[in-house]
Amino acid sequence: MEFSLTDPFLWETVIQGLLFGGVLALLSLGLNIIFGVIDVVWICYAELIMLGMYTIFFLYTEYGFPLPVAFAAGIVVVAILGTVLHYLVIRPILHTEPINQLLVTGGVLFFLQGLATMLFSVEFRNLGVSFGSFEAGNMFFPVSRILAFVVSLVAVVGLWVFLKKTYLGTAIRAISQDRDVMPLMGVSPAKIYLVTSALGGGLAGLGACLLVMLYDIHPAIGLTFGPITFMVCVLGGLGNMIGGFIAAFIFAEFIALGGFYAEVEWGYVLAFVFFIVMMFIRPQGILGSRN
Amino acid sequence: MGSSSFLTGTNAFKGVLLAALLTLPLLGFSDYVLHIAISILLWAFVYTSWSIMGRFGLVSLGHGAFLGIGAYGTTMLWNHYGLTPWVGIPISIVLSGILGLLIGLPCFRFKITGHYFALVTLALTEVARLLIVALRDHTGGSLGVTPVGMVSPENPVSFYALQFASKSVWFYIVVGVWLVGLLIWRAVDRSMLRYAMEAISQEEDASASVGINVTRTKLTVTVISAAMTAFGGAVYGQYQQYINPETVSGIAISLQIVFAVIAGGMFVQLGPTVGAVITILLGEGLRLGFGNQFHGLDVTIYGLMLILFIIYMPRGVLGKAIDAFAARTAPPRVQPGE
Numbered sequence: 001m002e003f004s005l006t007d008p009f010l011w012e013t014v015i016q017g018l019l020f021g022g023v024l025a026l027l028s029l030g031l032n033i034i035f036g037v038i039d040v041v042w043i044c045y046a047e048l049i050m051l052g053m054y055t056i057f058f059l060y061t062e063y064g065f066p067l068p069v070a071f072a073a074g075i076v077v078v079a080i081l082g083t084v085l086h087y088l089v090i091r092p093i094l095h096t097e098p099i100n101q102l103l104v105t106g107g108v109l110f111f112l113q114g115l116a117t118m119l120f121s122v123e124f125r126n127l128g129v130s131f132g133s134f135e136a137g138n139m140f141f142p143v144s145r146i147l148a149f150v151v152s153l154v155a156v157v158g159l160w161v162f163l164k165k166t167y168l169g170t171a172i173r174a175i176s177q178d179r180d181v182m183p184l185m186g187v188s189p190a191k192i193y194l195v196t197s198a199l200g201g202g203l204a205g206l207g208a209c210l211l212v213m214l215y216d217i218h219p220a221i222g223l224t225f226g227p228i229t230f231m232v233c234v235l236g237g238l239g240n241m242i243g244g245f246i247a248a249f250i251f252a253e254f255i256a257l258g259g260f261y262a263e264v265e266w267g268y269v270l271a272f273v274f275f276i277v278m279m280f281i282r283p284q285g286i287l288g289s290r291n
Numbered sequence: 292m293g294s295s296s297f298l299t300g301t302n303a304f305k306g307v308l309l310a311a312l313l314t315l316p317l318l319g320f321s322d323y324v325l326h327i328a329i330s331i332l333l334w335a336f337v338y339t340s341w342s343i344m345g346r347f348g349l350v351s352l353g354h355g356a357f358l359g360i361g362a363y364g365t366t367m368l369w370n371h372y373g374l375t376p377w378v379g380i381p382i383s384i385v386l387s388g389i390l391g392l393l394i395g396l397p398c399f400r401f402k403i404t405g406h407y408f409a410l411v412t413l414a415l416t417e418v419a420r421l422l423i424v425a426l427r428d429h430t431g432g433s434l435g436v437t438p439v440g441m442v443s444p445e446n447p448v449s450f451y452a453l454q455f456a457s458k459s460v461w462f463y464i465v466v467g468v469w470l471v472g473l474l475i476w477r478a479v480d481r482s483m484l485r486y487a488m489e490a491i492s493q494e495e496d497a498s499a500s501v502g503i504n505v506t507r508t509k510l511t512v513t514v515i516s517a518a519m520t521a522f523g524g525a526v527y528g529q530y531q532q533y534i535n536p537e538t539v540s541g542i543a544i545s546l547q548i549v550f551a552v553i554a555g556g557m558f559v560q561l562g563p564t565v566g567a568v569i570t571i572l573l574g575e576g577l578r579l580g581f582g583n584q585f586h587g588l589d590v591t592i593y594g595l596m597l598i599l600f601i602i603y604m605p606r607g608v609l610g611k612a613i614d615a616f617a618a619r620t621a622p623p624r625v626q627p628g629e
Binding site: 122 | 318348350370394397401403405406407409411413416417418421422425452541543546549550551585586587588590591592593594595596600601603605
């Protein structure tokens with residue numbers, strides 16, 4: 001294919017990539033805050049999103065709840081799941097080797113994926129909601145993607161305001177900076193970890209709201225979004241929200257343009273190879289500071 | 292542990308067990324039972340290969356990449372170039388070792404450890420899976436690929452193609468492969484490599500200061516593990532006569548390798564084998580017990596077991612059993628680092 005900057009399809013692809021970047025940025029937010037504060041990687045993060053998607057799907061299609069109610073319920077359910085995950089699984093081994101915490105959530109990944117397969121079977125489900133598409137020039141963009149992009153921008157700003165301007169947010173940031181001294185200042189890490197897990201879960205739930213509009217739901221969908229979400233976080237510098245935000249757009253453009261010039265798998269291959277190479281060049285992430 | 296002449300009690304015991312194992316195909320079991328036994332031993336070899344590096348804290352979530360090179364390398368060379376697996380397998384092993392070197396060198400040079408090493412290797416296995424899918428014109432993509440068959444009912448054995456119709460033949464091959472894995476494990480366990488790696492996993496800078504070449508030591512272990520895993524992948528492809536990107540590469544199989552080893556115990560020689568026994572028998576048992584009506588039940592229980600293992604039994608079933616046995620028979624001993 002010939003390279004041309006005036007090709008409208010190229011620009012459509014670039015903008016599609018930007019929109020996808022918004023989704024990835026939102027997906028990485030919850031994982032990033034969990035890592036930044038608790039220092040744990042939830043390998044099962046995308047499986048929590050999957051359960052949120054099923055919650056929304058069944059409330060909306062089977063029980064006839066209005067979509068906004070189903071979305072709110074999805075966020076709450078995943079937030080509770082996140083808290084339970086921390087309390088039952090992470091907390092007992094918080095003081096053992098860090099790699100154990102990563103691996104135990106891998107066990108949760110299999111557990112949730114198996115559970116979803118048993119309960120919902122492997123069939124692909126679709127919410128069946130279409131928001132139509134938006135035309136600009138000769139380019140078409142699905143409204144759901146634009147919505148997803150806007151929601152993730154709002155979520156990023158909202159999270160930033162919460163962390164900077166509220167008492168709880170300040171306590172969370174304080175714990176993430178020094179988990180040894182803060183308990184002496186009257187901040188209980190155990191409580192902050194629970195709140196952070198709920199927050200991370202809630203953000204995963206918000207991710208579920210966006211993904212359920214864009215993709216079919218099936219028990220293995222977590223394996224599609226899990227690896228790319230970790231890589232976005234690591235490339236941005238685990239725990240660094242702004243870095244993760246930028247990394248999300250870099251990855252999304254790799255995938256979009258790879259899909260434009262070849263098949264979409266090539267986009268992912270390029271993105272992951274780029275990730276591996278960047279880990280060698282800047283192991284602390286593009287914006288991270290490694291201590 | 293140290294003094295073991297060939298005729299000590301434990302060796303005699305092992306010999307009897309091995310002899311009993313070798314008579315298995317002669318006892319008239321069905322092909323299904325043999326298939327389960329072959330699967331257990333084959334995966335036990337792959338899990339042992341992983342634990343060669345995993346036991347020293349080099350937790351790779353990317354062994355699907357090495358498995359994929361072994362399986363696809365051998366099959367592609369055979370299908371497209373007619374190259375016999377007798378040559379294809381060594382080539383795949385060498386390629387896998389080179390990949391281990393390529394990914395390991397910068398990781399170890401730049402001190403990428405723990406979470407970061409796990410996630411870099413995770414990216415690697417996804418690259419392998421996606422490459423297999425993307426190169427669908429050559430690899431068959433997601434549908435998988437079958438090595439061009441040379442055996443038929445009239446001609447059940449092809450040494451040239453390394454294809455055998457008989458499950459018994461495969462059983463003996465795989466027992467051999469598994470034993471080789473255990474011997475390599477023990478050779479590493481008794482070498483200076485082990486002491487160097489243990490020192491490194493405790494305190495990297497201090498080990499370097501007493502003259503251990505940290506990067507080279509880690510690389511050696513990684514390359515051994517990667518090469519062995521590729522061998523396992525190649526044998527898997529030859530035995531199954533079918534491979535696809537999901538079963539040999541990607542995040543799912545890579546995590547499965549890690550977790551089976553954790554379940555069995557990665558710090559003892561037969562731990563990964565016990566892990567293979569537990570996970571495969573669990574899956575088959577549930578499948579036979581419940582049929583396919585509870586599709587997903589095995590994965591659910593498996594996940595739950597892993598969570599409980601990591602929280603309550605981080606040294607695995609066999610490790611725990613050996614610890615408990617040692618605590619009862621031996622006077623208390625101070626564990627280093629505890």
